[in-house]
Amino acid sequence: MKQKLKFLLLYFFVAPLGSFAQKPTIDELTITKDTASVNLLLRKSKEKLGTSPDSAISLAMQAKSLADEINYPQGKALSLKNIGLGYYYQGKSLETLDYWTQSLAMYESLKDETGVANLLSNIGAVYSDQGDDVKALDYALRSLSIAEKLGDKLRILSALNLVGNIYSSKDQTKDKALEYLLRALPLCEEIGNNESLGVISENIGQLYFEKGNYLKAQEYFKKAITVMGDNANAPFAYNGIGKTYLKQGNVEEALKYHNQALNLAEKLDVKIRMVEAYQGIANVYNKKSDLKTAIYYYIQAENLANELKYNPRLKEIYEEMASTYEKAGDYKNAYVYQTRLNIVKDSLFNETSEKKLGALQFEFDLQKKQNEITLLTKDKDLQAVSLKRQKLAKNAFMIGLVLAFTIALLIFRSYRIKAKTHKILDRQKNEIENLLLNILPVEVAHELKTTGHSTPRQYESVSVMFTDFKGFTTIADKMPPDDLVKELDDCFIAFDGIIEKYNLEKIKTIGDSYMCAGGIPTPDETHVLKMVKAGLEIQQYVASYNERREENGLEPWLVRIGIHVGPVVAGVVGKKKYAYDIWGSSVNIASRMESNGEPGKVNISSATYELIKDFYECSYRGKISAKNIGEIDMYFIEHEYSIPKTLLFKENIEATQ
Secondary structure (H helix, E strand, C coil): CCCCCCCCCCCCCCCCCCCCCCCCCCHHHHCCCCHHHHHHHHHHHHHHCCCCHHHHHHHHHHHHHHHHHCCCHHHHHHHHHHHHHHHHHCCCHHHHHHHHHHHHHHHHHCCCHHHHHHHHHHHHHHHHHCCCHHHHHHHHHHHHHHHHHHCCHHHHHHHHHHHHHHHCCCHHHHHHHHHHHHHHHHHHHHHCCHHHHHHHHHHHHHHHHHHCCHHHHHHHHHHHHHHHCCCCCHHHHHHHHHHHHHHCCCHHHHHHHHHHHHHHHHHHCCHHHHHHHHHHHHHHHHHCCCHHHHHHHHHHHHHHHHHHCCHHHHHHHHHHHHHHHHHCCCHHHHHHHHHHHHHHHHHHHHHHHHHHHHHHHHHHHHHHHHHHHHHHCCCHHHHHHHHHHHHHCHHHHHHHHHHHHHHHHHHHHHHHHHHHHHHHHHHHHHHHHHHHHHHCCHHHHHHHHHHCCCCCEEEEEEEEEEEEEECHHHHHHHCCHHHHHHHHHHHHHHHHHHHHHCCCEEEEEECCEEEEEECCCCCCCCHHHHHHHHHHHHHHHHHHHHHHHHHCCCCCCEEEEEEEEEEEEEEEECCCCCEEEEECHHHHHHHHHHHCCCCCCEEEEHHHHHHHCCCEEEEEEEEEEECCCEEEEEEEEEEECCCCHHHHHCCCHHHHC
16 A cells, blocks of 8 residues: 655744743743743743644744743744744644744844744644645755754754655656665664654665565565664554565565554554554465455454545455455355445545645635735725825726716627527537437447547446336227327336336336346446346336226236346347347347346346345246357246345445546
8 A cells, every 4th residue: 555654843933042040930921021931932832732732823823922921033933934833733733834934024134044944844744734735845954954954953854754745746756766765874873763763764675665566665664663662653664674575475474464463453452553454464364375364353343444435445354355265255244344445435535635635725715814914005006096096096987987877788788688598509419419329328428529439348247137028919909099009118217216226227118018227338347237137126016006006996917027137239229219229149048038037036047146146045946048149047036135235335436536
């Protein structure tokens, strides 16, 4: 899995420039007005960041007011930065940028390049959080340039790590990410920052793993373990080594390192690493073909990932579990986990959409704020000139107003006429499109509209169903034409509703025969289950319909239903009157299933039976001979087992995205 690398060292504090000789208490600040009081407030603000960001912001605000009062610009610059830091801890990016931008401007006016480098790096991190990599990189590289000129190793390290993290988010810039992180590594050693050394080593190891260089990945994961010991970041490195050994086919070493990761994560109660360790162990047993043990560990990983709402990891786990159950021949559970996989894909898609919308909203709010600041800081002389011009232009304005009103009236009249015309055209266009959608599937209709033709397609697995009323000709001879057509129409409208409910495709009606298909034009792995379910509901509807007919002393309408699954060719025929149709031996076999069925039953072929036997109880009823195919076994559907509703009604992600 491509993991987001860990940020480090982004928020270093610049030491206040004032004296610390006096150390007043907070109560004394009401009467002590000097730089020491400002610095004390800032120190207290820094202490509150982790526990109470509101208090940290309040103390920094007091420090700013006092710095303004005693004309202490260095204290004001640091106060603005601390206020922004408090908002950052609260997740308020817009307010954070506002105060950090003010702080940056003050450090630039003071020519304090250390403070400038620090703020540039901080602002770059905010833009990176918002997904604006272009702005993030601009600020990070500016910070790096200043820090290198100053020889400030701490800030060089911070900027290098930020640039590396930004570049790591895209495959095409991972080499650049490695370049910057490898430059940061010796700086960690020089300044003795083991925490940074360990995490950056892990980040480098992860990048090498994603590039497929497993020996290099092991080297840096092991370096991270040596530096960090048994701290909360170490299980990530142990899991990383386990993954590299599994990729190399060394299952025993892979299992050893994943178990070490699990033991350490459990000891430190780092649940996110426990999930990764369980999944790693399951993958090892999967590789060893010990599927029962693999499934046990996948379930442990699944339960904990659900607790943490760790959706990216759940996606991997469900994918692996569906594959493992299928390998074990447990198709029922394979269906269950395939369904869960689709649900979590939906969730991730929605999360991604929300993040994109959030980034757009952030950019809009930021631009709005900048525009407000620009308007508020306009030169007063410009406003005075504007007032004089207003006085001179007053008379001209009145004349222009009359002229503008006349023009506006003409434009409005023209607009009303155009709007009315467009409304009529839109209504006609919608009517035409709705008519086309009543005849053709959505995808086929769209292709016809955009290209002017529809390409026939071969489908390898399509379920085809035929229905037919037994003795319909005899019944038709006894009924008035109007009544006959009305009752047949009522039945087919009900059939249409059932077919639409299960996302199946009506093909056509021929007299009293009704034909539909599943799995076209959009492939659907559950189309067979849906088709059988629809056939049973049609039988239920007809049974209920016949009860009403018999109450009125009328002869019942007995329906036969046949279903077969196999390959077909589908496409549009005709030029003046379009019709979507399917062809192939599968259609003929489905028709034979119907004609050899019995009223009140759903007759299916052996190909259909093999696909649904885990979900329905069926009874064998003999063979029929099919031209060019040979003998085909037939079955009646007798009883439905439990089928998860999500299998029947889930959205087809591939089709909609």
